[in-house]
Amino acid sequence: MTRKKRRLMLVGLGMLLLGSATALTLTAFQDNLVFFYSPSDVQEKHVDPGRRFRLGGLVEEGSVHKDGTTVRFNVTDLNNSLPVSFTGILPDLFREGQGVVAEGALDGSGTFKAVEVLAKHDENYMPPEVAESLKKSGKWTGAETERMKEQGHPAGMTAPASAK
Missing domain, CATH: 1.20.5 (Single alpha-helices involved in coiled-coils or other helix-helix interfaces)
Incomplete structure (x- = not known):
């Protein structure tokens, strides 16, 4: 050669x-x-069942139902909501009306089967992705950010328009 x-x-x-x-x-x-979607994004983009993604929004008031270690609740972006089922121990900060990010996939019936649930850090914090989807849906006011700054919260933290 x-x-x-x-x-x-x-x-x-x-x-x-x-x-x-x-x-x-x-x-x-x-x-x-793993992509992040709000309930409105899931509905608009027709996410395929079985495809893993993160779902973020607020835990809908009156939607939490516990059955042993299985918890069912709805996640909303104040425009649309999506039913979620999670088997396991929820974070201590998990409660109705608070921000949450769940990772999992849709099942054939349209229920989001979460394998992990993350709760927000305090009553004024919301994941930036959730805040952005609230802004897109028109459910956000900038006055909340200013109010939080006045209360001494870090500028990077965000809160929903309905927070008082």
């Missing part, structure tokens, strides 16, 4: 290895990618 053919073969082998490594990395990244 000549030097030129050997060099060409090494370059080809290197490109094949680089392509394989890139494909493997992209596949692993895609498997771990």
